[in-house]
Amino acid sequence: MSGKRLHAVLPRLTREGGAVADDGERTRRPPTIVDVAARAGVSPATVSRSLRGAGKVSPATRRRVLEAARALNYVTSPQASGLVTGRTGTVAVVVPFASRWYFATALAAVTDGLREAGLGVLLYHLGGAAHRDAFFEELPLARRVDAVITVSLWLDDTHKSRLQELELPIVALGARIPGLPQVAIDDEAAARTATTYLLNLGHERIAYIAGAHDDIELGFTSLGDRLGGYVAAMEEAGCSVDEDLVLSGVAGLHGGDAAMTELVSGTARPTAVLAEYDELAFGALWALRRAGIRVPADISVVGIDDHEMAAPLDLTTVRQPVADLGHAAATLILDVLRGDTRPEAATTTFPTQLIVRGSTAPPSRSRKRERATSAPAG
């Protein structure tokens, strides 16, 4: 609000209404409800009722109003109507990285879902840690939206309560935030499935690559859930988790590249890798190719997402239905806004599915042992 906002700098828009003609058509100023009322020969109140289909209006009157509105190209001012109704017709969608596949896909689905109800989407792009802090500090969405959807945003208690101060309905998409209604997959189960699959193939030295999320600690986020699923599956199988095989670096493609490079240059190379999400896996595949290490002969790679590029890259992965999550989040917000659903009761978990492709195979060195194990005893 302070600082050099454009708002404060802009010259006042010309509103050369000038002498408004009898029907208001000779002026530059967009027609108002009064203009429509005049043309239809009714009061503004009746125009309002007719246009919204609210209250009792005789069909004939309504028709006349609609005609006049059309003729004048009238559009209701959301600012004016919002001022009195207290609604904005807009939902904030908060995403950390708008350009990444997961977020972009979710955003598109949310937007489509909300549009069907006539609601618009105000996009808040956090980007890095600096922007995120500024966002929670300034809360630029205050008084601008009717509800908030966060997309895979990991909120600590401070951030969460800041957001809740807005007293707006909030839905968390793709992240487990205690106390908020959410739409997500079971992240732990997804990672557990992937890990168990690798274990069943005979792998024991399975690495885990996480994409760092700024300064947020792992462990209480949905990414922590995935890590937890990996650890649990490993331990249940009697495989100890080698801390040198759990890496967390930069996010995205380059993070996966860097982490994999580090792994293959280490002393005890893993035979398989689980990436927290597919883009990390793509980076890992890239690093392996450059290092001349064969996939899956030398190392197996698994991701989570089923990113659009997973199939072309022949990546085994755990599919999550991102667009469905987005639609569900939109629907949930709509229900809450309508009062059909109490937010507390509203948490949806979507199923995931292991998609086996060519990036995974039994470990080459342990093949013998694996056969021996699976051969009938005696």
Next chain:
Amino acid sequence: MSGKRLHAVLPRLTREGGAVADDGERTRRPPTIVDVAARAGVSPATVSRSLRGAGKVSPATRRRVLEAARALNYVTSPQASGLVTGRTGTVAVVVPFASRWYFATALAAVTDGLREAGLGVLLYHLGGAAHRDAFFEELPLARRVDAVITVSLWLDDTHKSRLQELELPIVALGARIPGLPQVAIDDEAAARTATTYLLNLGHERIAYIAGAHDDIELGFTSLGDRLGGYVAAMEEAGCSVDEDLVLSGVAGLHGGDAAMTELVSGTARPTAVLAEYDELAFGALWALRRAGIRVPADISVVGIDDHEMAAPLDLTTVRQPVADLGHAAATLILDVLRGDTRPEAATTTFPTQLIVRGSTAPPSRSRKRERATSAPAG
């Protein structure tokens, strides 16, 4: 406005202001400028001036107002202020496919650029042809935004004039729309560069894969520009354009896959392919791998974009600085809104750059001929 909009269905929000206490803090209702004025012991007008840093206010008064505003957690209502200033503090960004890399990247950059000026982004996601028509029919952004940025949107005259009826500043990002200020690359030159590079390698049978854009005809769009660059380069080199080698199908990855599959099953296979944009090229590479055709030994592939995945996939491509385009579009809109720039004068063209990677090589069969040609005469 008609139809079953949520807007019309929503129950009126509770505004249990109840008895407002002397300082307005005992109520649920968010504090208004009047509350701040009361607490600071000044008039609302002075609060308004203090908060916006406009007009003359004594430093002491201003400080008191700021304190009161902070204490009450006051946030100016954009609806109320917008109603009188005529501004919304919001820009519409219209994208055909929000989930695709190019659009998501541009959107993120635009959003970041506008945020610095305190402007928000209202996202309009067109999706398919049906939504696009509805969008231009209903113009849901009317009276909701101060300006419009279209991202790689190809507008015919009808759509363009519909948009212009809004009498809002418009900037076209990534698409040449006559009469609108734009921020883009030289699409024809980009395609020409790629094609010439292939020609110089010795290719003559060069195919062109376009990603269909609904029912929009090629030829007057920026994609038409790319096709034009390809055709021009071919003809200048004395290579006739074989119509069977120019395909236009579905957009994106699957479009490239389908087109390439069609090409390799044809009678006269090309030795090289130029894809209109990288995602098509990814699909083409995928199809070639499945068909057992080697890249670049059997077929060379070139794209346009330098998509994030181009490097991992070793795709030769023509890079365009998508994020820079987005930032530039934001800056341009800000200039126009400030009145610093006349829209007509504002068109920026960004440079592109050929990035040679492993997906291109001289054609294997023509190597001999090529040598013969380039050998000194006599």
Next chain:
DNA sequence: CTGAAAGCGCTTACAG
């Protein structure tokens, strides 16, 4: 079924 009036929360000339 319809209208007159009040009010939503601001900003802006206009006076002082």
Next chain:
DNA sequence: CTGAAAGCGCTTACAG
């Protein structure tokens, strides 16, 4: 430098 008043364009009780 500050305030009282009007007005931005709507919607909503309240009367009729």
